[in-house]
Amino acid sequence: DAKTTQPTSMDCAEGRAANLPCNHSTISGNEYVYWYRQIHSQGPQYIIHGLKNNETNEMASLIITEDRKSSTLILPHATLRDTAVYYCIVYTGTASKLTFGTGTRLQVTL
């Protein structure tokens, strides 16, 4: 499975869009990009995923570059409840080692 690189931390003002980048330059053609978040010490929670097209759901939007080497998770109107660690990982549909990096710690402030 491809490795990912994310900034260690980011700040965002409440009500503004939070844009979290992820590099996955060694991604293979059949690997999906998944985003999860972990609030405090709870179990990580799924946010969104995609293969090559941009995706949107009730929580966020995912923008994947055309070469698929990077992606951006967008929280359109960040709230204090979005303060969490966000993980980007890539994997295929078959069972495999699913390894997480250290993620990005997003702090949403008033």
Added chain:
Amino acid sequence: NAGVTQTPKFQVLKTGQSMTLQCAQDMNHNSMYWYRQDPGMGLRLIYYSASEGTTDKGEVPNGYNVSRLNKREFSLRLESAAPSQTSVYFCASRLDGNNEKLFFGSGTQLSVL
């Protein structure tokens, strides 16, 4: 539908003691995983299981054993606990196939004194 259930939620051990962390899922998932998370750190994969009866090492398997006796349950055993194993342990599962996300349990906080 309870999802992924971990027991216990908290545990304190003395160095050298043994214990088993239990994980069960009721979603008929094929793959199951054990992760540990040290304070301020990301998740590190200990072991995973692609199906009943099969297990594979992850990034940090030393000091642990696992067992996948049936499709529902995946247990993690510490034979001789060490202070370095103080951590929060998360179990996760998913179906195989594309568009299949991971579901996580709520974690077990383990302290080894």
